[in-house]
Amino acid sequence: MIEVKGLKKYYGKNRGIENVSFMINDGETYGLIGPNGAGKSTTIRILTGLLNEDSGEAYIGGFRIPKQINKVKAAIGYIPGEVNFYGDMRVKDFLELNRNFYKNVDIDYERYIVDLLGIDTNKRFKELSLGNKKKVAILQAFVHKPHYLVLDEPTNGLDPLIQQKFYSLLEDHRRTGAVVLFSSHVLSEVEKVCQRFGMIKEGKMIKEGDVNTLKELTYKVVEIRGFSGTIHGYEGKINRNGITFHVKIEELKDFLKRVTEHEFEDIEIKNPTLENIFLKYYKEEVK
Numbered sequence: 001m002i003e004v005k006g007l008k009k010y011y012g013k014n015r016g017i018e019n020v021s022f023m024i025n026d027g028e029t030y031g032l033i034g035p036n037g038a039g040k041s042t043t044i045r046i047l048t049g050l051l052n053e054d055s056g057e058a059y060i061g062g063f064r065i066p067k068q069i070n071k072v073k074a075a076i077g078y079i080p081g082e083v084n085f086y087g088d089m090r091v092k093d094f095l096e097l098n099r100n101f102y103k104n105v106d107i108d109y110e111r112y113i114v115d116l117l118g119i120d121t122n123k124r125f126k127e128l129s130l131g132n133k134k135k136v137a138i139l140q141a142f143v144h145k146p147h148y149l150v151l152d153e154p155t156n157g158l159d160p161l162i163q164q165k166f167y168s169l170l171e172d173h174r175r176t177g178a179v180v181l182f183s184s185h186v187l188s189e190v191e192k193v194c195q196r197f198g199m200i201k202e203g204k205m206i207k208e209g210d211v212n213t214l215k216e217l218t219y220k221v222v223e224i225r226g227f228s229g230t231i232h233g234y235e236g237k238i239n240r241n242g243i244t245f246h247v248k249i250e251e252l253k254d255f256l257k258r259v260t261e262h263e264f265e266d267i268e269i270k271n272p273t274l275e276n277i278f279l280k281y282y283k284e285e286v287k
């Protein structure tokens with residue numbers, strides 16, 4: 001389990017995080033989302049022992065951070081937001097060095113990840129693009145099969161094909177019971193790979209939820225095609241094919257009754273995307 005309780009961190013007078021709490025269970029991928037400067041990396045840096053908190057508590061696998069950070073470091077795989085390696089070192093020499101840090105590096109699994117992600121182990125780091133460096137960072141985080149993964153925007157810089165391969169690697173790992181903290185700006189990927197998410201705004205956790213139930217509970221997106229009129233009491237957005245309405249669950253019955261009083265070609269009722277929900281929380285409901 002990863003557990004964070006009321007974490008606070010200031011950089012001098014600047015707010016890093018104010019009050020962040022969450023818990024991640026075995027076999028769960030938890031998406032930490034929020035815009036630039038919200039406090040995701042600050043939270044992650046505290047969890048990995050790179051920063052000390054001002055107050056609050058953080059635990060990974062029951063080990064208190066930073067007091068038992070050496071135990072935590074042995075148990076986690078970490079992908080930092082910005083990856084840096086020794087420029088002159090070749091990837092294959094780095095992999096050999098990395099094997100010495102951990103007890104359990106399975107060479108076959110290392111070879112599997114090298115092949116899956118298409119890592120050229122003969123290259124020096126200074127010859128690699130950002131995406132190719134990120135692939136090595138992924139390998140480094142996964143190769144010792146850690147029970148805990150702390151991933152700070154892990155897909156940043158990866159092309160879509162490699163992203164898919166990374167998601168499958170992550171999902172295979174989660175299925176073995178791993179605990180995954182996954183920070184991202186890309187809400188469509190959080191929707192795809194995470195079971196739960198936490199939304200950080202200005203250093204505070206403002207919303208947590210199960211990815212699917214939150215989408216079902218809030219409101220529905222109703223697309224009416226071949227229609228250009230108005231539905232009394234509801235405001236829609238006109239688009240090329242018709243009008244789209246965001247309708248609260250409790251008003252849906254009344255809304256649909258009103259729609260049937262009009263002529264239209266087709267109607268579709270969908271759940272909002274995580275992106276829609278995120279924008280709603282940021283712009284409207286939570287001040």
Ligand SMILES: Nc1ncnc2c1ncn2[C@@H]1O[C@H](COP(=O)(O)OP(=O)(O)OP(=O)(O)O)[C@@H](O)[C@H]1O
Nearest residue numbers: 011014015016034035036037038039040041042043
């Ligand atoms: N070294 C630092 N010195 C001063 N302030 C900092 C420092 N690092 C972060 N901050 C501030 O702390 C706040 C949280 O930043 P943090 O990097 O944790 O956000 P983030 O959610 O990871 O953003 P991004 O998505 O842009 O990486 C921001 O207001 C930022 O300006």
